[in-house]
Amino acid sequence: MRETSLSTEAAAYIQARAAGFQPATGIILGTGLGALAREVEVEVEISYADIPYFPVSTVESHAGRLLLGYLNGAKVAVLQGRFHYYEGYSMAEVVMPVRVLKLLGIQQLFISNAAGGLNPDFELADLMLLDDHINLQPTNPLVGPNDPALGPRFPDMFAAYDPALLARAETAARRLGQAATTRRGVYAAVPGPMLETPAEYRYLRAIGADAVGMSTVPEVIAARHLGLPVLAVSVITDLCFAPHLKPVALADILAAAARAEPRLSALMKTVLAG
Ligand code: HPA
Numbered sequence: 001m002r003e004t005s006l007s008t009e010a011a012a013y014i015q016a017r018a019a020g021f022q023p024a025t026g027i028i029l030g031t032g033l034g035a036l037a038r039e040v041e042v043e044v045e046i047s048y049a050d051i052p053y054f055p056v057s058t059v060e061s062h063a064g065r066l067l068l069g070y071l072n073g074a075k076v077a078v079l080q081g082r083f084h085y086y087e088g089y090s091m092a093e094v095v096m097p098v099r100v101l102k103l104l105g106i107q108q109l110f111i112s113n114a115a116g117g118l119n120p121d122f123e124l125a126d127l128m129l130l131d132d133h134i135n136l137q138p139t140n141p142l143v144g145p146n147d148p149a150l151g152p153r154f155p156d157m158f159a160a161y162d163p164a165l166l167a168r169a170e171t172a173a174r175r176l177g178q179a180a181t182t183r184r185g186v187y188a189a190v191p192g193p194m195l196e197t198p199a200e201y202r203y204l205r206a207i208g209a210d211a212v213g214m215s216t217v218p219e220v221i222a223a224r225h226l227g228l229p230v231l232a233v234s235v236i237t238d239l240c241f242a243p244h245l246k247p248v249a250l251a252d253i254l255a256a257a258a259r260a261e262p263r264l265s266a267l268m269k270t271v272l273a274g
Helices: 002-018 034-039 091-104 163-175 198-206 217-225 250-273
Strands: 025-029 041-047 065-071 074-080 108-117 127-135 182-189 211-213 230-239
Touching (some): 002 041, 002 065, 002 091, 025 091, 034 065, 074 250, 091 217, 108 217, 108 250, 127 163, 127 217, 127 250, 163 182, 163 250, 182 217, 182 230, 211 230, 217 230, 230 250
Parallel strands (some): 025 108, 127 182, 182 211
Antiparallel strands (some): 065 074, 108 211, 127 230
């Protein structure tokens, strides 16, 4: 299958530069949440532009670098910058990094994103551990012929977010004194790039979502297809319910992401350390 062979070529290039380094955990960092990458003891740094067939981030708040190295003693592959459907990529391109990381040998995937808060109990810069999702994007990465070498035709999504990783994240949040700002909930993925209308926010809340964003779900679907356990965390960067709902600027989203970033990094590092 063509997509599989492109991923294989990309992984072979990375492996040739990685000099035997094999990551155990893949980490995809979301909008304004790249700071964790600064804490990686980097063995190899590769620009997306150098990786054959790898898409290149078009969003300024995403760096476009793959780091291989150690974080809290764990072997990680950190994707600093992701690809969104709204940038015009196909779903195959959006999830190519996940498939490449799997070929590099990762056994679990951690994901962060910036999201709008729909649950009225949430506060700005809270973290939300995803425990489920609703896919409202118009397509997904598994549409088309299935490559049985990757995974099954009809992957199960009963526990898309790994219950053991979720439990470890909740324990970590308590240990770090972050229990009050660490929530749990359902993430709705919309295509974007526009934010939602007030009526759309009300609709998303009514159908059972606690947060809304424009990413993550394609990667989670691809990861589950590959059998990878996933931990995903949203940073609540804007509150999308009365009386807080107001026009949002990207600067506000980035400011809230920056405020939450140290807590997100500490949480991911603690879960990594097991
Ligand atoms: N809607 C969609 N995506 C988002 C939002 C939002 O309110 N905030 C951050 N990403």
